[in-house]
Amino acid sequence: MVPDISQPRWTIWLSDHPLVVLGSVLVVLVLVTGVIEPNYLSVSGLRNTVLLAAPLGIMAGAQTILMLTGGIDLSVGMIATAAAYVAANQSPNGALIAITLGLLVGVAAGTVNGIGVGVFQVNPLIMTLAMSSILIGLFTALSFTVLQGSTTVNDFISTLGGGSFLGNRIPYNALVWTGVSLLIVYGLRYTGFGRLLYALGDNPVATRLAGVRSWQVLIVAYALAGLLAALAGILLAGRTGAVDLQLAVNFLLPSVAAAVIGGTSIFGGIGTYSGTVLGALILGVLATMLTFLNAGQAIQQIVYGSIVLGLAWLYARVTGVS
Amino acid sequence: MTTARLGSVRDVDWRVALRRYGWNTGVWLLLIALLVFYASTIPSFGSFQIASIAKNSLPLVFLAIAQAVIVIAGGIDLAVGSMLILSNAVAAQLMDEQAFGITLMVAVLVILMAAALNGAVGWVISVSKVPDIVVTLATLFIIAGLALLVLPSPGGGTSDGFRALFTGSATGTGTNFWPALVMLFVPMLGAAWWMKHSRTGLSLYATGSDPTAAYLSGVNTARAKIVSYAVGGAFAAMGGLASLAITGSGESRFATASNFTLKSVAAIVLGGVALTGGIGSVVGAAAAGIVLFVLSPVLSAMGVDPNTAQVIQGALIVLVMMIAGIVQLRRERAA
Numbered sequence: 001m002v003p004d005i006s007q008p009r010w011t012i013w014l015s016d017h018p019l020v021v022l023g024s025v026l027v028v029l030v031l032v033t034g035v036i037e038p039n040y041l042s043v044s045g046l047r048n049t050v051l052l053a054a055p056l057g058i059m060a061g062a063q064t065i066l067m068l069t070g071g072i073d074l075s076v077g078m079i080a081t082a083a084a085y086v087a088a089n090q091s092p093n094g095a096l097i098a099i100t101l102g103l104l105v106g107v108a109a110g111t112v113n114g115i116g117v118g119v120f121q122v123n124p125l126i127m128t129l130a131m132s133s134i135l136i137g138l139f140t141a142l143s144f145t146v147l148q149g150s151t152t153v154n155d156f157i158s159t160l161g162g163g164s165f166l167g168n169r170i171p172y173n174a175l176v177w178t179g180v181s182l183l184i185v186y187g188l189r190y191t192g193f194g195r196l197l198y199a200l201g202d203n204p205v206a207t208r209l210a211g212v213r214s215w216q217v218l219i220v221a222y223a224l225a226g227l228l229a230a231l232a233g234i235l236l237a238g239r240t241g242a243v244d245l246q247l248a249v250n251f252l253l254p255s256v257a258a259a260v261i262g263g264t265s266i267f268g269g270i271g272t273y274s275g276t277v278l279g280a281l282i283l284g285v286l287a288t289m290l291t292f293l294n295a296g297q298a299i300q301q302i303v304y305g306s307i308v309l310g311l312a313w314l315y316a317r318v319t320g321v322s
Numbered sequence: 323m324t325t326a327r328l329g330s331v332r333d334v335d336w337r338v339a340l341r342r343y344g345w346n347t348g349v350w351l352l353l354i355a356l357l358v359f360y361a362s363t364i365p366s367f368g369s370f371q372i373a374s375i376a377k378n379s380l381p382l383v384f385l386a387i388a389q390a391v392i393v394i395a396g397g398i399d400l401a402v403g404s405m406l407i408l409s410n411a412v413a414a415q416l417m418d419e420q421a422f423g424i425t426l427m428v429a430v431l432v433i434l435m436a437a438a439l440n441g442a443v444g445w446v447i448s449v450s451k452v453p454d455i456v457v458t459l460a461t462l463f464i465i466a467g468l469a470l471l472v473l474p475s476p477g478g479g480t481s482d483g484f485r486a487l488f489t490g491s492a493t494g495t496g497t498n499f500w501p502a503l504v505m506l507f508v509p510m511l512g513a514a515w516w517m518k519h520s521r522t523g524l525s526l527y528a529t530g531s532d533p534t535a536a537y538l539s540g541v542n543t544a545r546a547k548i549v550s551y552a553v554g555g556a557f558a559a560m561g562g563l564a565s566l567a568i569t570g571s572g573e574s575r576f577a578t579a580s581n582f583t584l585k586s587v588a589a590i591v592l593g594g595v596a597l598t599g600g601i602g603s604v605v606g607a608a609a610a611g612i613v614l615f616v617l618s619p620v621l622s623a624m625g626v627d628p629n630t631a632q633v634i635q636g637a638l639i640v641l642v643m644m645i646a647g648i649v650q651l652r653r654e655r656a657a
Contacts, residue, residue, distance in 0.1 A: 074584070116640055116643075116644065120643070120644040120647045120648065121647035121648075121651060122640060122643040122644055122647055123591060123597055123643065125587060125591075125597065126587070126588060126591050126639065126640075126643050127640060127643070129584050129587065129588060129639075130588070130636040130637070130639045130640045130643075131636065131640075132584075132636075133584075133632055133633075133635065133636035133639075134632070134633050134636035134637060134640075136632060137628075137629045137630060137631070137632030137633035137634075137635075137636065138629070138633050140629040140632075141627070141629035141630055141633070249577075252580075253459060253462065253463070253580070256459060257459060257460075260456050260459070265453075266453050266455050266456060267453070296470075297467075297470060298467045298468070298470035298471040298474070299467065299471075300467070301463045301464065301466055301467030301470065301576070302463070302464050302467035302468065302471075304463050304467075305460040305461060305462070305463030305464035305465075305467065306460070306464060308456075308459065308460040308463070309446075309452075309456075309457060309460035309461070309464070312450075312452045312456045312457070312460070313446075313450045313452055316450055316451050316452045317450075
């Protein structure tokens with residue numbers, strides 16, 4: 001964007017460094033939570049927040065990739081749940097098989113989404129919404145027949161999703177999240193595929209005229225999103241230890257919110273995964289804070305919504321980018 | 323030469339008419355086909371079934387109209403479902419054990435409250451320049467939280483007369499289908515007329531189609547945004563009142579809110595409203611809302627279990643959208 005000369009210097013500097021704004025918000029939230037509950041400012045307190053934020057951050061990664069192309073995935077919650085369900089069901093057969101099959105479910109659902117959006121030009125909102133309702137019906141039916149049996153995950157998955165190492169300091173799922181984050185950040189910045197995602201969101205017509213087969217890019221993007229959602233679902237199942245068909249449903253809107261707070265434009269072409277990571281951490285701290293405040297669900301929802309709105313407003317003001 | 327020109331002009335006119343009304347007509351034909359099919363599968367199709375379909379599709383139809391008005395004006399409201407449960411909760415609390423006259427006054431108040439609240443949301447969007455989808459994602463939570471504060475657990479109630487107003491009977495089930503049909507068609511046709519013929523309604527189409535062009539031709543686009551959200555809020559409140567009349571008590575579950583929002587988006591897209599704004603009609607969206615509702619009794623009449631029915635419903639929506647996508651693609655290639 002062209003800097004407005006009438007703006008004070010510091011807003012121009014901030015608009016060039018949006019992550020600083022987010023980082024400051026995160027620090028302030030952590031400190032406020034620390035004031036509310038002094039024990040929070042400790043290794044175990046912060047560990048809990050990361051434990052909470054990791055699956056959300058990975059799911060928001062799926063959302064970020066798709067929002068960059070101008071799309072969105074409203075089926076991440078159900079894909080995650082479906083993957084976790086399959087992983088739990090296959091747990092007696094060993095962690096490797098369980099995780100692989102779980103991830104495959106995500107890739108399959110994501111690929112179908114991608115075919116719908118990329119080849120048949122179905123609006124992403126509708127395509128993924130329908131996928132979500134298909135998965136709910138399918139897995140409710142399957143849970144009485146083929147997928148009857150284990151609804152608890154095996155030890156490896158529960159350690160991966162809920163355990164910690166280095167004397168109970170660093171959660172394993174944070175390790176997974178870090179790995180995924182590095183891959184996504186690298187992929188978006190330095191690979192041709194990453195640049196195609198930005199190009200497609202910025203100007204689909206120009207991208208097509210430049211000789212890009214958009215449908216192929218979209219199918220891969222949606223399949224990747226499905227894979228990430230499935231991974232998040234399996235980690236979540238590991239944290240809770242058991243699965244049900246409501247497991248990840250409540251993560252859908254926060255996953256969009258995390259990406260939005262992180263500065264990814266819902267219209268495509270603008271955004272970074274590092275912003276989304278901060279967004280997921282902010283939401284994680286917020287959830288912890290509200291738990292400490294003993295706020296009922298109603299108050300939690302109101303505060304949660306107000307902060308998403310407030311941050312988005314602040315962000316739009318400071319950066320001039322919506 | 324002259325005849326050829328005349329022929330081509332008529333040809334174009336026909337195409338314009340098809341493009342303008344084709345989708346709409348298609349949705350209504352789909353609805354009629356579904357109803358005829360439904361009537362032929364069940365042993366007896368009579369006034370009870372008509373009343374049941376008409377009244378039970380009311381909440382979704384009102385939400386579809388709400389979403390259609392907002393999307394046509396260039397926005398999208400993910401919080402219509404929350405507005406439905408908030409109105410439902412407030413009305414259930416205030417109407418409990420009250421006489422018919424008071425419940426009617428409460429209903430009007432609730433509709434005005436929802437319109438004012440959602441108008442404020444529209445104002446926030448136009449002032450903050452934050453995208454609609456982000457603001458309403460936030461208000462989806464905020465408004466649902468308010469609903470939960472008003473009505474922490476399912477309960478409350480309404481008067482018998484108020485139930486009869488929407489459903490045709492004091493108990494909510496019966497064979498008198500006229501009230502439900504009137505409730506279905508009068509607000510729908512009213513909204514459709516207002517959108518297509520009033521100055522404000524047309525300004526919504528103009529704003530949704532091209533905000534810059536609309537602004538430059540003297541349309542107050544900020545006002546159009548606020549009005550569209552206020553009208554949407556009022557219709558969402560109608561949905562909440564209708565579901566109160568159907569069940570006889572209120573509930574404020576977040577799952578209900580998000581579910582209704584998602585269905586309202588599916589309904590308007592199926593009803594031919596373009597998510598980019600400026601294209602489509604309230605009538606098409608309402609028809610699609612009924613179609614989405616009628617699918618479940620039709621599938622259950624065919625002996626499909628509810629879970630499989632949900633899979634089929636989702637697949638059908640995708641299928642319809644895929645066909646629409648191909649049609650659109652061919653039209654673009656031809657043009």
